[in-house]
Amino acid sequence: MTGMPHQPVSGYVDIDWRNRPLRMEYQWVGARESAHPVVVFLHEGLGSISMWKDFPARFCEVSGLTGLVFSRYGYGNSTPRPDGERWPVEFMHRQAHEVLPLLFSALGIEKPWLFGHSDGGSIALLYAARYPEAVSGIVVVAPHIFVEEVSVASIWQARETYLSTDMRARLARYHADPDSAFWGWNDIWLDPAFRAWNIEPELPNITCPVLAIQGEDDEYGTLEQIRGIRRKAPRTRLVILPGCGHSPHRDQPEALMKEAARFIVSQG
Numbered sequence: 001m002t003g004m005p006h007q008p009v010s011g012y013v014d015i016d017w018r019n020r021p022l023r024m025e026y027q028w029v030g031a032r033e034s035a036h037p038v039v040v041f042l043h044e045g046l047g048s049i050s051m052w053k054d055f056p057a058r059f060c061e062v063s064g065l066t067g068l069v070f071s072r073y074g075y076g077n078s079t080p081r082p083d084g085e086r087w088p089v090e091f092m093h094r095q096a097h098e099v100l101p102l103l104f105s106a107l108g109i110e111k112p113w114l115f116g117h118s119d120g121g122s123i124a125l126l127y128a129a130r131y132p133e134a135v136s137g138i139v140v141v142a143p144h145i146f147v148e149e150v151s152v153a154s155i156w157q158a159r160e161t162y163l164s165t166d167m168r169a170r171l172a173r174y175h176a177d178p179d180s181a182f183w184g185w186n187d188i189w190l191d192p193a194f195r196a197w198n199i200e201p202e203l204p205n206i207t208c209p210v211l212a213i214q215g216e217d218d219e220y221g222t223l224e225q226i227r228g229i230r231r232k233a234p235r236t237r238l239v240i241l242p243g244c245g246h247s248p249h250r251d252q253p254e255a256l257m258k259e260a261a262r263f264i265v266s267q268g
Contacts, residue, residue, distance in 0.1 A: 001035075002018075002034055002035075002036065002037050002038060002066065003107060005132050006207070008128075009027065009234055010025075010026065010027040010028065010241070011025070011026065012024065012025055012026070012077075013103065013106045013107060014106075014172060015099070015102040015103060015185060016033045016105055017073070017098060017099055017100075017102060018056075018098070021079075021216045021257060022073050022078070022079045022099075023079050024070055024071065024072070024073065024079070024103065025049055025070060025071045025076055025077045025078050025109065026049075026069065026070040026071075026079040027049055027068070027069045028066070028067070028069070028176075028234055029056050029060050029061075029062050029066075029067040029068075029069060029195065030056075030057060030059075030060020030063075030064075030065050030066050030067045031060060031061070031064050031065060031066050031178055033066070033203055034064055034065070034066045034176055035067050036064075036066075036113070036136075036219050036264060036265065036268075037066055037069040037110075037111055037112050037113050038065075038066050038067065038109055038112045038113070038114050039056075039059075039065050039068070039070045039112065039113045039114075039138040039264065040067070040068045040070075040109065040112045040113070040114050040115065041056045041067060041068065041070075041115050041116075041119030041120075042072075042114060042115065042116035042117070042121070042123050042124055043072065043075070043117060043119075044117045044118035044119055045071075045118055045119040045175075045185035046171065046182065046185055047071075047075065047118075047120065048071040048075045048076030048077075048078075048118065048174045048179055049069045049070065049071050049076050049077075050173070050174045051076075051174040053254055055213050055249040055250075056069045056258075057117075058253070058257070058259045059260065059261065060163065061258065062261070063257070063261035063264070065089070065264065067115075068107065068109065068112075068175070070103065071090035072095060072099070073078055073099065074087075074180050074181060074184045075175060075180070075181050075197035076175055076176070076181075077175075077176050078134070079234055080176060080180035081177075081180040081183075081184045084138055084182075085212075086188060086191075087184050087185075087187070087188040087189065088163055088188070089191070089193050089194050089196075091188060092119060092122050092123050092126060093262075094124055094197075095123045095126075096123045096124075096125075096127040096130060097126065097127070097130050100123070100127050101131070101134075104251070110134075111135060111136050112130065112135065112136060112137070112265055113136050113137050113138065113139065113222065114127060114128065114137075114139070115138075115139045115260065116138065116139070116140050116141065116143065117141045117142060117247070117249065118141070118142050118143065118158060118220065118226075118252075119144065119185070120142050120145065121140035121141055121142060121143025121144070122140075122144045122145065122199065124138045124143070124146065125138075125140060125143060125199060125202075125203065125206065125210075125229070126199060126209070127200065128205075128208055129199075129202040129203060129205040129206050130202075132205060132206060132207040132208065134262050136208060136267070137208045137209040137210065137211075137263075137264065137267055138206075138208060138209075138210050138211070139210075139211045139213070139263065139264070140210065140211070140212050140213070140226075140229070141213045141214070141248055141249065141256065142213070142214050142215065142218055142220065142221065142225070142246050142247070142248065142266060143212065143214075143226070143229070144220075144221060144225060145198070145199050145200055145203065145225055145228050145229060146197065146198040146199070146200060146225075146228070147189075147195050147196075147197055147198070148222060148224075148225075149196060150219070150220065150221060150222060151189070151220050151221050152190065152195075154188060154190070154219050154220050155189045156190065156228065158186060159190065162182055162186070167174055167179075167182075168173045168182070179208045182212075191219065192238050196213060199217040200228055200232055203228075203229060203232035203233045203262070204232050204233065206232075206233040206235070207235070208235065209235050209237075209263070209267050210229065210235055210236040210237070211236075211237050211239065211254065211259065211260060212226035212229045212230065212235050212236055212237070212238050212239070213226070213238075213239045213241065213242075213248060213259060213260070214239075214240060214241070214245075215240075215241045215244030215245050215248055215251060215252070216228045216241060216242045216243065216244060217243065217244060217245050218244075218245055218246045219246055220246045221246075223228060224239060226238050226240075226255055228243075235264065239259050241255055241256070
């Protein structure tokens with residue numbers, strides 16, 4: 001049996017990363033005890049604990065799973081990104097290879113399932129490739145494994161929307177510093193140097209079970225993103241959701257919960 005380590009249901013955890021102190025918000029959801037490993041939710045490029053809304057809690061409650069939700073550095077109520085600091089091209093690698101191990105150690109998490117959306121899905125893939133023995137399995141929803149023109153075009157559109165509408169005020173509901181969240185994500189994805197970002201060579205190192213899910217109408221990537229995962233990581237199962245965009249947990253939450261729960265529970 002696994003369950004919530006001896007931690008408060010929600011709060012902050014302090015870690016030291018690259019000689020800087022980070023305070024990261026977290027929340028335990030779902031069953032206090034489960035027959036399955038903890039499921040760690042990794043949010044999208046503009047996400048946070050609150051941006052997930054009630055999806056992680058509902059998913060874990062109906063599935064009998066224990067979940068951990070947290071906001072990455074620069075997001076939600078975690079330590080914000082300082083003005084002028086830009087994410088490097090390898091920012092997702094740093095999250096996967098450096099920050100996640102520190103977080104898991106601080107919270108007493110061992111061999112979790114990772115449930116990642118968008119950038120969070122890419123981080124899950126990178127963690128599983130670097131630490132194949134330290135993860136039970138991964139569910140990746142609308143992940144990125146390389147940069148496509150459709151992604152760049154949609155992110156340019158998001159920039160225009162942020163500058164010309166009330167998008168900043170709307171993001172402020174989910175982030176203590178919305179500029180930290182938005183510009184950290186937007187600036188690096190639109191950096192010309194990021195066009196060469198590609199994690200396909202790392203995917204063959206993944207040995208755990210992988211469920212890769214994407215909406216057929218994803219405005220941030222084509223289905224080559226998840227098909228590319230299956231070509232490289234043989235234990236991958238694909239699910240394509242018709243009539244669904246980039247955020248299945250908002251567009252088709254019931255379908256996503258059904259597919260992901262069945263996959264995790266079936267692995268024992």
